[in-house]
Amino acid sequence: MTAPVLSIRNLTVDLPEGGDRPHAVQGLTFDILPNETVCVVGESGSGKSITSFTAMGLLPRALKVSSGEVIFEGRDLLTLKEEEHMRLRGKRMAMIFQEPMTALNPCYTVGNQIEEVFQAHSRLTRAEMGERTLDLLNEVKLPSPKRIYHSFPHQLSGGQRQRIVIAIALAMDPALLIADEPTTALDVTTQAQILDLMNELKQRHKAGIMFVTHDFDVVAEVADRVIVMRRGEIVEQGTASEVLNAPRHSYTRQLIDAVPRRTRTAPTHEAGREVALDVRGLSKTYHIGATMLGEAQTIHAVKPLDLTVYRGETLGIVGESGSGKSTLVKCLMRLTDPTTGQILIDGTDVAASSRGALRASRKDMQIVFQDPYGSLNPRRTVGDQMVQGPLNFGARRADATKRAMELLQIVRLGEEAFWRYPSQFSGGQRQRICIARALMLDPKILIADEAVSALDVSVQKEVLDLLRDIRRRMNLTMLFITHDLRVAAQVSDKLIVMSEGEVVERGSVAEVFGNPTHPYTRKLIDAMPGQTWEVPDMATLGPASDL
Amino acid sequence: DKANDTATLLFTKELDNANLYYTTAREGTVVGYSAFDTLMYRDPATGDYLPCLATEWEWVDDKTLKLKLREGVTFHNGEAFNADDVVYTINTMLDPAQGIKNKGLVSFIDHAEKIDDFTVVLHLPAPYPAAFEYLAGNTVIYPNEYYAEVGAQGFSMKPVGTGPYMFTEIVPGQSFTLERFDGYFKDSPKSAAKIKTIHVRTIPDVNTQIAELMSGGADFIWQVPTDQAEKLASRSGLNVISETTMRIGYITMDAANRTGNSPFTDPLVRKAVNHAINRDAIAKALLGEKAQVINSACFPTQLGCEQDVTTYDYDPAKAKELLAEAGHADGLTVEFYAYRDRQLAEAMAGMLAEVGITANINMMQYSALSDKISSGEVGMAFMTWGSGSINDVAASTARFFTNSAWDQSHDQEVADWVNTGSTVVDVAERKENYSKALKKIADEAYWVPLWTYPTNYVISADLDFVPTADEVVRFFDMSWK
Amino acid sequence: MAENTASPAKPRDQSPRARMLRRARSHTGFLISSAILILVVLIAILAPLAPHDPYKQDLLARTVPPVFLGGSWEHILGTDALGRDFLSRLMYGARISLSIGLVAVAISAVIGTTLGILAGFFGGRVDRVVLFIINVRLALPGILIMLAVVSLFGGSLMTVMIVMGLLLWDRFAVVLRSATRQVRSMEYIAAAEVQGASTLQLLVKDILPNIANHLIVIATVELAHAIILEAALSFLGLGVQPPTPSWGLMISEGKEMLLFDSWLITIPGIALMILVLAINMFGDGLRDITEPEGRN
Amino acid sequence: MLRYFVSKLGLALLVALTVSSISFLLVFAAGDPAIAIAGENATAEDVQAVREFYGYDRPLVVQYGSWLWGVLHGDFGVSTYFNQPVSSLIGPRLAVTMTLGFLSIALALAISIPLGVLAAMRPNSALDRIALSIAVFGQAIPNFWMGLLLIMFFSIHLGILPASGTDSWKSFVMPMIVLGTSATPAIMRLTRTGMIEVLGSDYVRTARAKGLPQRKILFKHALRNAVIPVVSLAAVQLGFLLGGSVVVESVFALNGAGYAAWQSISRNDLPTMQALILIFSMFYIFFNLLADVLNAWLDPRLRGN
């Protein structure tokens, strides 16, 4: 057996005083072999990033390693002098980060930023560096490398930037590559390309790769071995097929069970023929005045489109980032004024109503936003924010409070939540509060704009279940916006696919998935990771090992 | 300093314009004496008028003055001095189109006439007794050809005169430099220049001035506040000289009710104010030994400045009584304006407060305050007046009691006396009229005449300089020890 | 370093205010500066207990040095050039200087906050107009305008306060504009909007509480600024009118004697410096204490 | 890009115009300029004559119009106090003030940027505390007091620097220190917060992961980004320094434009004051445009494609 590239022994990193637990990671032990991709999965805050940073020597100052060894090429990195570690970084070990949009310095050309690695770690001449850089740009499959070389980061798309980051990481042919959620911020199609690239590079460079992610589909796509972490500890590790298909630990099972199936799990809903929402020729054009960034621009965020949603139906709206989903929603809610078109609810055209009339019709349509942190006012108690809506529409405070208490129960939060501030709740809990708040006004239509995208899979599952439950109970009409096809498939009755402000495909879930007509839809579906992996049925597995 | 024969003098305010008809500032007067000459020269010690550019003069009648001019005088630029220069200077400055600022310098003349190359006649529109004061003061003579060539503005950048010093450099607002004029005419009543270069710089802050003086960066400062001057006196290497000036301080009160609701229409109130202020104590404590309390509305040595007038001694009890009598037993609140000497104003306000007059101090810029006074919006103000160093009541009292915009009492009787005093030629008659006026002013307590202002000079021990009472620094009197 | 580790927020303690208080209690700079400020405020309030009448002059006891420089206990900090008790004037001066600062800041806070919030909230044309006004204000050399106005109207306490108030609002406007913009784009504002909140409600209940920390921090900065500015105006002879004993005026009166009786300027100078220092430290502390709140 | 600048320039001109008319009105409100011109000895008739001579009896709009027309032709009129063309009067004064302004801002940057960077490298360390204290201290000490203290020490006590004047570079040392330290705190704070933020940014983390030396990370990657808001601030501060040098110029007897502006206010020297206020606001606007350009150079995102 070959010697491991990285070997972590009994690593414990302390959290500063006052944290929610004493250790960021505790008693970690695992190896990474050359030519092997080890996926580290686990919920948010489980210590995945801390582990990567420790290996790279980039641990924030607030955190201290209290015990253990990190052996890399025979040396314990923890006892290494900072300068020596510095010489290893970028040369023998490299790292790719989650957020490609901000990972590159906006002030320098990407060529310059790649060459820096050579300047720091080699004695190449300028010309050689330039040549090697162009080779790298070719290797990560960037089109017209010459042009890219002289581009600034802001002139490149997210996927292109992530390739630059990968090129930087590969520059010196490192033995160890750490990728911390390298595709989470990218849309599916780009993600698919990056994952392909990673697989290819592993083979070519024979590097050991530590791949941090929380997405089991991605794990299924790239992993040789899998490590599952929870609250700073490893709960399970094994080969990819072992962990994915026969998870032993109950936590792993819980995680995998939460992965949305590609098939619809909600019972088919008997949609009435009554129209809840009718949208005709709706479009939205943004005009951006000239700035230093360039000339004035006109953006057709949503091109004229028609929609009909029947009462009790759930319409899923999917499409990659920037396809106009949120703009559509904002127009529907009249948070922004549509450029053209009609929005008919019960025969009233919301798009044409005056400010005053609008307030009245707002009752009918409510929304839950993506960011559970940003959609609650940190300075008002939960209860205060919940009762505000009914009060605005003339309800009595006592009634509103009573209703709020009920709804808090329904979203499975205690009544005491009423008196607390948002900062005292976790993301999932906050999202439930937002749902409860939206329901305070007894809306006919509920819009969820990426309402679960920011949540961990397990939490995501809970919230989806909750939404489904409520929808049934209250006979709600729902518009469900997401970029995750699996999620869309799971909750929707009908789907529309948007691309560049246009609806390119519409139909029932089965139609869209089973028989996509538009090439864009096909591309989207093909790009979904982990297609070869069927989520195992937990019920068929034996009892969990930790029980 | 002595080594390079350059005396550095520090002024608080700058010379706004070296063309002296365009400035009313003291700095202009000072420079005028050294860089230019006038037709006559008044001996600062005796007060006699001595021949300067004119050698002889006689009154042909009340309104006609004939002057014989000196021969052999040249301007700094080599131009010879003759009657053309005198006639040109006076007639040009009289032309309203020139827009000169210091009109008083020539306004008593109607026009000048050339008789021959060295004889001129000045025609006055009306008899003007104080004429010599001006002719010996700042009515300086310019070279006609040069002035015609460069014009008013050009002249202010490069002035040319006949005086003992000539301008070599002017940096507006910052400094100017004078150099000894070696061709200065021999028989001048002014002495010839002794120090080669006089460098005058403007430093607005007194502390900075003192710092420069103490660190050897300057040889001469003046108008130093008394407190500092006293402290500096004990320093070696420095001499402190205190000299009286013609500047007087006074409080003017709105006796004519121009503000509309003036409490000062009542003579009792005005007298109360007079009694309330301890002028002696303030003058002694804050202005120094040389300050003199005055009782009459003029500078004591001025011609016609009657000294035998009603006086009001410091008597707060009396003041309170008078106020009560005037119906202000509960006190009185007034706005009290001032433009300089904040400390003095404060001290007076403090004393007024003791007798029940709350005087809210308003410090303003001079121009703003004079605007306010002349448009009749000021009830009570602490002002000072320097008479332009003219030793004649015509330059002081006459300005403030002739029903002009500056007159706060509008007493027709007083105005008539003062006007007569300013226009008749006979000295005895003038004195008599002024005396009547000043007596009534004091009886009615239109003003609170306060004190004279001494000026403190601090000079380096190397420098020999004796200041004069007219607040004019004569550079040509300075020399190294 | 902000490694983006969105740690699961655990319900830990009560309201944002309670957490702020907890942070305040462990912030040394904040505690020290608060103590100093409380002291100054107390002095200002208790000024009537001063040993002497601050306006009572005595020309026979001028510039008596303070006790520690050989003076007497009668006048602990000596007397000024008109023989007024320096300690008493200093105590009243605290009152004047503080009220000048507070009133000026109150005025400018109202103007600046209104403009800033309007611009940030409504954006578009309103924003452009407000930006223009801010630009004009910034392009006007403020101190010169102040001098012009004060020399025109005379430097009564009122004038000085109002003029400063009318000229110091720019920072409020600039910062609150961007803070409001930021808050405006938060989803909780949209959420409140779809719940039928009126504009006024949004401004008062959702925007204002969330930008209040910026407001307070700027207010402290401007308070210090106003107090220093008043001293500068007094230096040029255009500040508060005598005999009102503002610290700025006392410094400017003392400056004449800087070279000889330097305590006349040193005492009020140090008092002023400590006050301004404390206000600034207080502001910094406040920033530290309130800032993390912005995140959740 | 070009259009952007043209529109920005248009806005700047509009600002300048507004500023000039505001100051024009203000100056006129400040009292009758004729009285100031006529001087102490003037009679009411003299004042009236002056009023007519200078045209102060015309309607305000007409006066403003003719002034503006003159300015457009490079003619600021004649100083009523010095009786000289304003342009020749303020030229050398502006030179003094600009020299002082640039020196001070240079000093402020030279102190505050390194200090800000050092403080940001270890927030809450002793060094950071010291830097912050310097900043707070610089804010708390009144300019004129500091100026006088410096004079006491360097001119009287040590005798190595002239207390006043503009004769040599030495004369600028103390004014520069006073004015520079007054601009330091704001710039240092901004540098510090900017650096702290940038040092925590993803791209700095990337740079670390590349194994770049600390020096390069700090000065190449972090500083350039952190300094972008500082450039804008420095421009604003420079504008303030020029307009606000009144106090320092009067302490050190520098014959500069700030002091001249103040003096012209107190003397109702309308043309001079008008010209100076206009020029100061133009400077402010110009420096801001300059800062925009500089920032566009520093930050490619701000450039056109």
Ligand SMILES: Nc1ncnc2c1ncn2[C@@H]1O[C@H](COP(=O)(O)OP(=O)(O)OP(=O)(O)O)[C@@H](O)[C@H]1O
């Ligand atoms: N700079 C820091 N200071 C204090 N605590 C930190 C810091 N960085 C991370 N932590 C804590 O360390 C723990 C592990 O964080 P880590 O970033 O490794 O989680 P993760 O598994 O990467 O989560 P995610 O999926 O959200 O990236 C968390 O509880 C987090 O709050």
Ligand SMILES: Nc1ncnc2c1ncn2[C@@H]1O[C@H](COP(=O)(O)OP(=O)(O)OP(=O)(O)O)[C@@H](O)[C@H]1O
């Ligand atoms: N306020 C705005 N001004 C100008 N352009 C805008 C504005 N809001 C959105 N856009 C543009 O409109 C297009 C559609 O944006 P939208 O936010 O609707 O996309 P999305 O499908 O919701 O994307 P995501 O999945 O990233 O949320 C994008 O190109 C975006 O840049």
Ligand SMILES: [Mg+2]
């Ligand atoms: Mg992470």
Ligand SMILES: [Mg+2]
């Ligand atoms: Mg969106």
